[in-house]
Amino acid sequence: MSISLEKGLGSVSSYLTRRILYAFPILIGVNFITFVLFFVVNSPDDMARVHLGNRYVTEDSISNWKSERGYDKPLFIALDNSGKKVFTETIFFDKTVRLFTFDFGQSDSGRDISYDISERMWPSLLISLPVLCLGLLFTLSFALLIAFFRGTYIDSSAVILCVSMMSISGLFYIIGGQYLLSKLLQIVPISGFDDGIASVKFLILPILIGVVGGLGHGTRWYRTIFLEEIHRDYVRTARAKGLSEKGVLYQHVLRNALIPIVTGVVALLPSLFLGSLITEAFFGIPGLGSYTIDAIQSQDFAIVRAMVFLGSVLYILGLILTDVAYTLVDPRIRL
């Protein structure tokens, strides 16, 4: 037992090293795409003009702005240098290396990005984490209930309900929820955010809408997973040895179905930090989602670069965590 566990851990650590090394070229690629997207139509000069305001901009102030922010080098290739410097003396190299050390620097409008991110991470988490937990609780219990009544009218009408709920636009849930709870019943404020305990009343509505909006899709998805398990041989065996339907569902089906469920959830965990763009925009929550959208609209390349980089790191982290979770939950799987 201990030998196989040690072996397993060894393979996990070598696997992790491999994956982390593999992440580097991917992150460089991500950065490259961001650079191309931003600079293919938009030269650093254009960016400087946008930030300085289009009128009364002299050449001096543009080059000043560029050199302050390190945009005065060539983009990808510095031909007037020699040797290694052809690639190192460029904006791309400079900015990418800084990102890899998680030194996000200052935004183009002069704010400290790391500080902004650490501030704005919490509002995003305050919404996305409860939405995930409550959503999981409700969808799993509903799905288990439907699986219990499979093949009956309860099952088919629940599936119809789920498909209908899936077909409603997320915007409808948001607008309808704001109208019903905030305007007609006046239980919670429509939008906004506050610090500390006072923030609870602002959080209720977005969390509620997040949970309700995901109910249809989640319930149906987990129902499929449960039904897939119910058709397996071991369930037949469990029934044959005389277990009740409830016992079969809780002791066997639920535990085995947890393998795809847990691994699916683990993949989502890192991206919770980034928050939901649409929800944050609608409810005026100062999270990372609205931070990114604001940055894109004001063409703040430094923030966009940092957020894309962070998003990719978290995504890759999610992939690695999924694989690790698989081996932990299901001992048959080796990395």
Added chain:
Amino acid sequence: MELVILKTDALFFILIAALLAYIFYASKKEHLARPWRTVLKRPIAASALTILAFYLMVAILDSIHFHPEIEGTSSDTPVYSSQVVSLLDEVLKPINKNIETTYSAPFALHSYSKESRESETGQIIRDYPRLMHAGSHLLDTSEVRADLIMRSLSALGYWIFAMTILCLILISLRVVKLKLMVAGRQNLHTFFRPSPAQAAVITFAVVCLLISLVATVGPYYHILGTDKVGNDVLFQGIKGIRTGLLIGTLTTLIMLPFAIVLGVAAGYFRGWVDDAIQYLYTTLSSIPGVLLIAAAALMLEVFMTNNASDFESVTARADLRFLCLCLILGVTAWTGLCRYLRAETLKLKESNYIEASRAFGVLSWSTIGQHVLPNLMHIVMISIVLDFSGLVLAEAALTYIDIGVDPSMESWGNMINGARLELAREPVVWWSLFTAFLFMFVLVLAANVFADSVRDAFDPRIRELD
């Protein structure tokens, strides 16, 4: 009339041609026709398909664009307007031409907001002005109820007339079938079973009833009210169909070749090809999708401001932006399918028949064409129909944060975006939102129901479960 073919129109027609070619091809091949028959055996899928067919018809009508002729000019050669209109605009002209000044409620005769005007005695009074077009044929506003009932009844009359003819045709077909079955000494049980065709016919009848109501009442009233600048909301809702349908289908059309070629190549050739392709899709999928779309939208915005002179009309400009949105949505969407296809190809490559084909020295590409691709088609089919509804919903959400379709383009996202603040008014302006959500809901629901049936029929795993 001078035809204008927008870029998206051309792609849409290519798509329809491909669809027709596929239907023709599939009807000849039993292994393709059989799952489709299973799909259509479900009454609910047949009914969903009928609704989708109506949406498709509207989208096709709305994709035939032209410059209308300006009448009453003195020159011999016809003069064309620079405006681009579609066939649908012409068909719906009775509804579309009634433009009011501002909001008005469904079936209202008076405007939503008060205006100052001079009364007969010369005093300035503030009240709700009569709408210019809705119910303008009525002298007395109290007649509106009777008038509506009369018009609905006439619509019902037309509908009953059309349905009687339809029923007669269907009944005679049934009689012919019954005679054939009796002559062939077949079991008559199958004849009386409720059939999917009945579901389709009932759906068809309901949609026809709605159309006849719109046709008789629509020209005289604003059935779903008017928006901020007085345009008919029902008309906007119908115009949104093209945008919704195109974003769901064009995106798939654009991404499909990449996903198939790269996925199959990665799974089949392995080695450095596999590494390169895996690197490509992992990189693309690790960029958060919304950020990629937002960055592309911004880039396009800058490009269009710099090259403003290249676009001859607002429509062409909006069209290019729409195409780019489809393109970038395609880029974010293909990675998932590509990964599936790669995994499935890896599995297929181990199978005996592909080993045999390779042992005989058949060229790689023809092995792929003969043995691999046909066995992947069900995955492609399922992913097309499953992605569709998500894309339609995504359009609205993206347009809301200003990275979706052009504001000048009629789409449900733009309708929602324009009306979302109006719920704060008193009385509430709900009809724009209602219309957009209703049209979207019907399309997405039909697509979801249809997609479920397609998945059940094509997915071998689910087929085994039943």
